[in-house]
Amino acid sequence: xxxxxxxxxxxxxxxxxxxxxxxxxxxxxxxxxxxxxxxxxxxxxxxxxxxxxxxxxxxxxxxxxxxxxxxxxxxxxxxxxxxxxxxxxxxxxxxxxxxxxxxxxxxxxxxxxxxxxxxxxxxxxxxxxxxxxxxxxxxxxxxxxxxxxxxxxxxxxxxxxxxxxxxxxxxxxxxxxxxxxxxxxxxxxxxxxxxxxxxxxxxxxxxxxxxxxxxxxxxxxxxxxxxxxxxxxxxxxxxxxxxxxxxxxxxxxxxxxxxxxxxxxxxxxxxxxxxxxxxxxxxxxxxxxxxxxxxxxxxxxxxxxxxxxxxxxxxxxxxxxxxxxxxxxxxxxxxxxxxxxxx
Amino acid sequence: xxxxxxxxxxxxxxxxxxxxxxxxxxxxxxxxxxxxxxxxxxxxxxxxxxxxxxxxxxxxxxxxxxxxxxxxxxxxxxxxxxxxxxxxxxxxxxxxxxxxxxxxxxxxxxxxxxxxxxxxxxxxxxxxxxxxxxxxxxxxxxxxxxxxxxxxxxxxxxxxxxxxxxxxxx
Numbered sequence: 001x002x003x004x005x006x007x008x009x010x011x012x013x014x015x016x017x018x019x020x021x022x023x024x025x026x027x028x029x030x031x032x033x034x035x036x037x038x039x040x041x042x043x044x045x046x047x048x049x050x051x052x053x054x055x056x057x058x059x060x061x062x063x064x065x066x067x068x069x070x071x072x073x074x075x076x077x078x079x080x081x082x083x084x085x086x087x088x089x090x091x092x093x094x095x096x097x098x099x100x101x102x103x104x105x106x107x108x109x110x111x112x113x114x115x116x117x118x119x120x121x122x123x124x125x126x127x128x129x130x131x132x133x134x135x136x137x138x139x140x141x142x143x144x145x146x147x148x149x150x151x152x153x154x155x156x157x158x159x160x161x162x163x164x165x166x167x168x169x170x171x172x173x174x175x176x177x178x179x180x181x182x183x184x185x186x187x188x189x190x191x192x193x194x195x196x197x198x199x200x201x202x203x204x205x206x207x208x209x210x211x212x213x214x215x216x217x218x219x220x221x222x223x224x225x226x227x228x229x230x231x232x233x234x235x236x237x238x239x240x241x242x243x244x245x246x247x248x249x250x251x252x253x254x255x256x257x258x259x260x261x262x263x264x265x266x267x268x269x270x271x272x273x274x275x276x277x278x279x280x281x282x283x284x285x286x287x288x289x290x291x292x293x294x295x296x297x298x299x300x301x302x303x304x305x306x307x308x309x310x311x312x313x314x315x316x317x318x319x320x321x322x323x324x325x326x327x328x329x330x331x332x333x334x335x336x337x338x339x340x341x342x343x
Numbered sequence: 344x345x346x347x348x349x350x351x352x353x354x355x356x357x358x359x360x361x362x363x364x365x366x367x368x369x370x371x372x373x374x375x376x377x378x379x380x381x382x383x384x385x386x387x388x389x390x391x392x393x394x395x396x397x398x399x400x401x402x403x404x405x406x407x408x409x410x411x412x413x414x415x416x417x418x419x420x421x422x423x424x425x426x427x428x429x430x431x432x433x434x435x436x437x438x439x440x441x442x443x444x445x446x447x448x449x450x451x452x453x454x455x456x457x458x459x460x461x462x463x464x465x466x467x468x469x470x471x472x473x474x475x476x477x478x479x480x481x482x483x484x485x486x487x488x489x490x491x492x493x494x495x496x497x498x499x500x501x502x503x504x505x506x507x508x509x510x511x512x513x
């Protein structure tokens with residue numbers, strides 16, 4: 001009821017508040033003891049008139065002696081306090097200051113902190129920023145790892161898994177090469193190999209591991225050296241629809257590397273590695289072999305490739321020289337390529 | 344199946360890759376992307392009732408023929424030498440490319456592609472220049488537009504026929 005009569009006037013508001021008994025102390029000098037949070041909240045709330053109009057439900061009067069007294073008077077639209085406590089602007093300002101001093105101090109402190117953070121963000125000194133965020137981020141990560149190890153492991157697996165796999169594959173290859181180097185050749189019959197291993201002090205477990213390392217030849221391309229055209233292709237994993245293009249591209253890569261990095265030299269591109277897959281390349285005078293393999297090849301495998309290419313050139317030199325893109329008879333070529341697929 | 348290596352050569356930005364894309368994929372892109380190294384694609388053609396597989400090598404273009412990586416051209420049965428009809432220098436470089444290709448493979452079969460014909464008026468002097476060089480070198484000349492697709496199929500068909508004819512007389 002009294003609520004509905006309020007006007008947009010701070011003095012009136014204050015008077016109304018006084019009438020509600022709560023802030024009576026504010027206007028009874030010298031007992032001015034303001035700044036209770038309750039008063040601040042009331043002032044803040046009451047100062048916002050935007051949502052209030054005549055349609056608002058009447059405020060339920062406080063249960064207080066004054067309120068009861070007011071009610072008993074019948075229908076006084078305005079409490080007596082409304083007319084009896086007008087405040088000047090200066091007094092109002094002073095009142096505001098007294099009421100809001102703690103809040104203003106807090107806001108000033110927060111503004112200073114925000115400015116400091118903004119300066120750090122705007123600063124070009126990334127070191128300073130890293131130093132600021134490092135402890136927080138480290139703590140967040142540590143907490144996240146403690147809370148949900150599975151989620152973190154799952155998120156990191158694509159990155160770490162590949163690196164670990166590569167490192168393990170490399171370590172195994174190194175081990176295999178170490179054993180092979182000590183043995184010189186591992187294509188001896190097994191009893192002889194074992195005897196030699198013992199004589200050369202190779203650990204039996206290392207030697208056994210070496211013998212068990214997985215290895216498979218996936219594809220074999222016989223490529224015409226000059227044109228890059230595919231002479232023949234064999235696959236252990238099914239048909240490859242783009243074998244002719246792959247053969248050409250391997251030839252182009254070899255040419256590109258040679259012309260770009262080593263023009264006029266006799267070197268050759270011997271290997272391309274992609275993850276677990278490797279492409280070993282061996283050149284003959286007319287045709288070259290490109291073998292796609294996975295795993296650790298047995299020692300002497302590259303020598304075997306060279307031997308096969310050499311034998312092929314000796315046996316089919318005329319056909320190879322005449323090759324201009326017309327298919328060569330499979331029966332001519334296959335005997336030289338098939339054994340490589342079965343190593 | 345018979346397969347032949349066919350190289351596309353010419354100065355940079357004359358439209359080698361555009362002709363290649365128009366012929367293989369029947370598409371054209373306005374945006375220019377330079378070719379690094381070489382791009383390979385296969386196209387199976389039916390020429391006079393016979394199947395022929397072209398292994399197309401779209402090579403990187405340079406300022407002139409000296410920029411071509413010679414090893415890309417080795418063993419090519421045919422080549423298409425491309426120029427940009429709007430750029431006179433690219434037409435005048437044709438004889439250098441022809442000489443280079445014949446030096447690497449004396450029996451190579453060539454076709455000249457005068458590209459971007461859609462950008463030129465029918466009486467433009469560059470047309471005459473291109474015809475003059477083609478006549479002197481005795482090499483078939485096709486005016487093409489990779490943009491509109493004009494004569495692109497015919498360009499490759501012409502070379503493919505030559506390749507098969509050479510195969511018969513081989």
